[in-house]
Amino acid sequence: MTGVNNILIVGVGGQGTILASRILAEVAIAGGYQVKISEIHGMSQRGGSVMTQLRFADEVFSPVIEPSTADILLSFEMLEALRALPYLKEGGELIVSKQELLPMPVITGTAQYPADIAERLLSVVPDAQIVDALSLAKKAGTVKAVNVVLLGMLSRHLPFDENSWLQAIRKCVKPKTVEINLKAFALGRG
Amino acid sequence: MTTQLMTGNEAVARACYEAGVKLVSAYPGTPSTEITENAAKYDEVYAEWAPNEKVALEVAIGASIIGARSLAAMKHVGLNVAADPLFTIAYGGVNGGLVIVSADDPGMHSSQNEQDNRLIGRAAGVPVLEPSDSAEALEFTKTAFSLSERFDMPFIIRLTTRTAHSSSLVSLGERKEKPLIPYKKNEKKFVMMPAHARPRHLDLEERLSSFMAYVEGCGLNRIEWRDKKIGVICSGAVYNYVKEALPCASILKIGVSYPLPARMFKEFAAGVKKLYVIEELEPMMEDFARSLGIKCQGKELFSIAGEIMPWEIASKIGGKEQEMLPAAAEIPARPPVMCAGCPHRGLFYLLGKHKLVVSGDIGCYTLACSPPLSAMDTTICMGASIGVAHGMEKAAGEDTSRHTVAVLGESTFLHSGMTGLLNVVYNQSRVTTIILDNSITAMTGHQHNPASGKNAKGQTAPAVDFEQLCRAIGVKKVLVTDPYDLQATEAALTECLEFDGPAVLITRRPCALLVKELPSAALTVDNKKCTGCKTCLKLGCPALGFNEEGKAFIEQTQCAFCGLCAEICRFDAINKEAAQ
Numbered sequence: 154m155t156g157v158n159n160i161l162i163v164g165v166g167g168q169g170t171i172l173a174s175r176i177l178a179e180v181a182i183a184g185g186y187q188v189k190i191s192e193i194h195g196m197s198q199r200g201g202s203v204m205t206q207l208r209f210a211d212e213v214f215s216p217v218i219e220p221s222t223a224d225i226l227l228s229f230e231m232l233e234a235l236r237a238l239p240y241l242k243e244g245g246e247l248i249v250s251k252q253e254l255l256p257m258p259v260i261t262g263t264a265q266y267p268a269d270i271a272e273r274l275l276s277v278v279p280d281a282q283i284v285d286a287l288s289l290a291k292k293a294g295t296v297k298a299v300n301v302v303l304l305g306m307l308s309r310h311l312p313f314d315e316n317s318w319l320q321a322i323r324k325c326v327k328p329k330t331v332e333i334n335l336k337a338f339a340l341g342r343g
Numbered sequence: 344m345t346t347q348l349m350t351g352n353e354a355v356a357r358a359c360y361e362a363g364v365k366l367v368s369a370y371p372g373t374p375s376t377e378i379t380e381n382a383a384k385y386d387e388v389y390a391e392w393a394p395n396e397k398v399a400l401e402v403a404i405g406a407s408i409i410g411a412r413s414l415a416a417m418k419h420v421g422l423n424v425a426a427d428p429l430f431t432i433a434y435g436g437v438n439g440g441l442v443i444v445s446a447d448d449p450g451m452h453s454s455q456n457e458q459d460n461r462l463i464g465r466a467a468g469v470p471v472l473e474p475s476d477s478a479e480a481l482e483f484t485k486t487a488f489s490l491s492e493r494f495d496m497p498f499i500i501r502l503t504t505r506t507a508h509s510s511s512l513v514s515l516g517e518r519k520e521k522p523l524i525p526y527k528k529n530e531k532k533f534v535m536m537p538a539h540a541r542p543r544h545l546d547l548e549e550r551l552s553s554f555m556a557y558v559e560g561c562g563l564n565r566i567e568w569r570d571k572k573i574g575v576i577c578s579g580a581v582y583n584y585v586k587e588a589l590p591c592a593s594i595l596k597i598g599v600s601y602p603l604p605a606r607m608f609k610e611f612a613a614g615v616k617k618l619y620v621i622e623e624l625e626p627m628m629e630d631f632a633r634s635l636g637i638k639c640q641g642k643e644l645f646s647i648a649g650e651i652m653p654w655e656i657a658s659k660i661g662g663k664e665q666e667m668l669p670a671a672a673e674i675p676a677r678p679p680v681m682c683a684g685c686p687h688r689g690l691f692y693l694l695g696k697h698k699l700v701v702s703g704d705i706g707c708y709t710l711a712c713s714p715p716l717s718a719m720d721t722t723i724c725m726g727a728s729i730g731v732a733h734g735m736e737k738a739a740g741e742d743t744s745r746h747t748v749a750v751l752g753e754s755t756f757l758h759s760g761m762t763g764l765l766n767v768v769y770n771q772s773r774v775t776t777i778i779l780d781n782s783i784t785a786m787t788g789h790q791h792n793p794a795s796g797k798n799a800k801g802q803t804a805p806a807v808d809f810e811q812l813c814r815a816i817g818v819k820k821v822l823v824t825d826p827y828d829l830q831a832t833e834a835a836l837t838e839c840l841e842f843d844g845p846a847v848l849i850t851r852r853p854c855a856l857l858v859k860e861l862p863s864a865a866l867t868v869d870n871k872k873c874t875g876c877k878t879c880l881k882l883g884c885p886a887l888g889f890n891e892e893g894k895a896f897i898e899q900t901q902c903a904f905c906g907l908c909a910e911i912c913r914f915d916a917i918n919k920e921a922a923q
Contacts, residue, residue, distance in 0.1 A: 165677065166679065175348075178348050178510065179348070182348060182512070187511075187512060188348060188510070188511070188512065189476075189509060189510065189511045190348075190509060190510040190511075191505060191508070191509045191510075192508055192509075192510075193452045193453075193504065193508060199679035199680055199681065199682060199707065199710060200677075200679055200680050200682065200885055201677055201678055201679035201680075202676075202677040213511075214583040214584075214586040214587040215583045215584050215586070215587040215588075215653045216476075216505070216509040216510075216511070216583070217505070217584075217652060217653065219652075219653060219654045220654065232674065232675070232677070233677070235674055236674050236677075255885075255888055255898075256675050256676065256677035256678070257677075257678060257680045257713070257714075257715075257883060257885065258675050258676060258678075258714075259675055259888075260880060260883075260884075260885070260887060260888055260889070261714055261715045261880055261883070262877070262880070262889065263714070264675035264676075265675070266675065267673065267674070267675075296900065
């Protein structure tokens with residue numbers, strides 16, 4: 154279906170992808186769109202691959218994103234970006250935190266963490282943004298804010314004004330962490 | 344009107360609030376858990392974690408009989424546990440509205456099977472409503488309460504992982520208080536002994552007939568006429584996929600999955616040229632259509648196993664070229680693992696080291712099955728570990744239990760492991776049962792249980808005393824250890840295995856994810872001492888790695904400072920250092 158905006162957020166369980174999708178959803182709702190999100194909980198908290206699918210348009214039916222149709226792929230981790238790449242449409246935007254987290258088969262030596270992920274991503278998406286979100290999050294005050302740093306980067310590619318992002322962050326994050334998250338967003342947005 | 348983005352589960356909880364529900368009882372189980380977590384946030388609704396789904400449904404039945412609206416929530420396999428009260432309360436009926444939520448898991452994102460509980464509704468004679476998104480989850484749940492009272496029947500709301508865990512906009516309403524419907528003693532309705540149950544079974548059939556008549560004309564099912572070349576019968580999440588994949592097709596959208604509307608099926612089938620029935624898991628609607636003599640296609644196109652995705656529909660019916668995911672052969676998988684600092688890790692390391700047969704159970708610790716721990720032989724269902732180990736010994740002889748253990752978490756033990764332990768004592772096997780006591784139901788996201796000292800509302804509650812409980816059942820050897828202390832745990836394990844009789848080892852330490860204070864020191868690898876033997880990697884800890892120089896390293900952002908790696912390192916190469 155044309156006209157639906159498909160944003161795919163991937164990472165590793167515990168990285169805060171769900172909060173990121175909630176903030177984005179609030180922004181899209183405030184922009185007058187219908188929003189659907191699909192996420193799979195359960196085993197995800199235990200460090201497995203996680204995927205949150207967010208779609209917004211005037212009318213959205215299915216909450217799941219079809220392969221080769223994601224307008225934007227936002228990845229919190231290098232290997233997960235590679236895994237989710239087939240979901241990105243031709244000409245879609247790719248934003249990746251250059252953090253590398255080793256999965257168990259790599260730790261135990263039965264698999265290798267690919268050394269050429271950046272090249273492989275760039276060969277498919279030449280203008281992919283591979284960014285050091287972790288350092289920016291540290292600069293904001295906590296590594297945990299890496300999700301909001303990435304949202305700041307994502308915000309540049311979406312037609313919503315800065316103020317609605319700030320409001321959504323205030324609404325979704327814990328009151329104690331509002332200031333740090335606003336700072337993280339500003340650093341990401343640049 | 345206020346609208347809010349909600350998951351299907353949040354919407355069901357909201358429906359409880361709006362429909363004047365007095366009581367929600369549940370046992371946690373993905374994907375149903377957040378129903379009760381969210382219901383507990385409403386002061387007007389009493390919500391509790393029961394020890395298992397059978398108790399939860401019995402509690403809801405009690406509330407219904409006394410005149411209140413009540414709800415019991417569970418995952419699909421939980422309804423097996425609660426099937427006993429379900430099949431009989433179908434005969435009895437209700438007083439206050441009674442709704443059971445069954446959250447099914449096609450694709451088994453977080454389950455041991457993918458049974459289709461629409462069939463349980465049919466088998467029990469309990470109507471099944473199936474919402475397709477969060478707005479319908481709210482609307483259908485509220486409707487289920489009034490229909491339950493009107494037709495004197497319990498109702499099942501069937502969600503799937505995609506409806507339970509997907510979010511969409513919901514319009515919120517106000518709460519309408521429902522005063523208790525006066526209770527009148529009626530043993531012919533609620534004492535199900537044979538003389539009463541026989542007429543109640545016939546009565547159930549009559550109630551089902553009158554509900555069937557209602558179903559034909561009700562708005563819960565609807566026909567959406569578009570192009571009549573293709574017609575699709577579907578329900579739940581699949582309805583949205585069909586709208587997405589076949590925007591021109593006519594649709595018979597089923598909201599009442601049991602009993603199905605024969606007249607509507609016939610009308611719809613007669614109106615379209617080519618008819619498809621698209622449903623995840625069992626061909627329930629398809630079989631029904633065929634029983635009416637309707638020609639259709641369904642399971643010859645779509646698998647009986649797993650989820651159906653919109654692009655599959657677009658390709659198989661819409662003729663759209665399917666976008667195939669390229670094989671991810673070179674991309675290492677990222678399976679879920681026990682967290683850094685998990686108190687279960689050390690125990691399973693020991694079970695593997697001693698090459699024991701491990702009769703396992705359901706919880707985070709099922710992950711011990713995966714490499715490198717690879718320390719689990721069986722996992723069947725909640726609480727099965729103890730019965731399975733007992734059966735192994737009784738069939739293969741007493742020596743079996745010298746190298747076999749039953750392992751389960753404290754919440755699973757309380758759910759349905761206790762009776763297995765009672766059987767071990769009564770029928771005199773010498774099974775060693777290990778209870779992993781982290782004082783929380785962790786796998787489903789940290790729900791309180793009778794061992795945690797808090798209730799579903801977060802208030803202080805009595806905590807069960809496992810040592811006393813096991814002794815009262817008749818276990819003579821009950822030991823408790825801290826699983827971070829490998830030496831003590833190993834000694835206790837050996838003592839239990841050698842004991843001539845049933846033994847229980849309780850490994851007690853809170854879930855690492857709930858320990859808030861930061862470690863006072865950090866663990867580091869001394870590269871001069873590390874020989875690269877990889878013994879520490881056998882722990883399967885996500886904080887440990889191996890570098891290009893052939894040495895182990897500790898990822899400081901992940902390490903929870905449990906110290907297990909330092910304990911098992913034979914070269915003293917892992918040291919504590921004061922944290923910066």
